[in-house]
Amino acid sequence: MRHNTAHDENAPHHIPSTGLLVRTFLALGVLMLLTIAAAEVDFGHEVFKNNSALGTYVNNGVAMLIAVIKATLVVSFFMGVKYASKLSRLWAFAGFVWLTLMLITFGDYWTRSWEPLQGWAAASPQARPDVNRDRNFAPLTSESRETYGPKKPEAASEGSE
């Protein structure tokens, strides 16, 4: 049934049109320029008025969102996953699902400082509190620092930056 008599018997089921490939390429080029332009915008100072930590999140978020859109375009149209068989799509999906699961590991590094426990604070203080902004949502209070914080006196000022 699939082997249409008008076609070569060995012809593939779906051949992408040149127009589709050209449009995909143009969209990728526009997104490439957009990601450079977005990186020029300092969200921390220009948009959110000196909330530089939030600005860093937004800058990174925009850059990664554009990269994911670009990757999706490449996978869907250049790699033809949109028109592939269900089994092929499942396999194409599997690698990215695994990647997502693995990146959850990063949540550990992200949230470790939210809940200061003895040992953690000593094991994972920002290596250079003078240059690295505090991006802990719940910095140690003076009370909890006494209980849980690092014992070394020179590290006592960390988290207050």
Added chain:
Amino acid sequence: MSLAIADKHEHHDDLVCHQFMDLEQQRECYIVGMWSFLAQEIMFFGALFLMYMVYRWKFQDDFYIYHKELDVRMGGTNTMILLASSFSMALAVRYAQLKERGAQLRALLFTVLCAFGFLVIKGFEWAHKFETHHYPGPSFAWKGAGSPEHAQLFFSLYFGLTGLHALHVVVGILLIGVLMYLTKKKRHSVEDYIPTEMIGLYWHFVDIVWIFLFPLFYLIPQ
């Protein structure tokens, strides 16, 4: 017995290897096999990306200082070159499906030229890093702001990730080169479009890795 089976499948013509029922099944097997290889590649690069994320998270402000050493114009040009090569690779697959061999070979040639162009620009970037001793090792030197130890870490990640990516580009050039040779000289082995499609999948994957490497290294926000 085996001859009888061979006769039975005669109408599928000799594009189909004997272990497959028909061309459709054979093609799907190849595509699934290629994607399982790419899943392994995603895992391989994914772990390296995670490593990068952890250090970037810890030393964001330092990394912002170091990333100014990278030339965003060169990185951007290389991104465009790889996107163009992916586009011509997708065209090559289309021409292979239509059995337009001349157009297919021209598209593949353009892809290879783009790949060489990418490596040449990458080579200039690396050469500059070697001149300024910004490559990790005993002679590493850092005179700018930020910690020199973290600078070495940043450039280790830079050379590690872009180096592995460049290695994939070199492998891609070899694969496309062999494919072009076979298409020209021994057409039967690449009569079906699937070999082109598989190498295309590989090449697009290399492009996707760069799509993420470019913002992560060249566009670090303050």
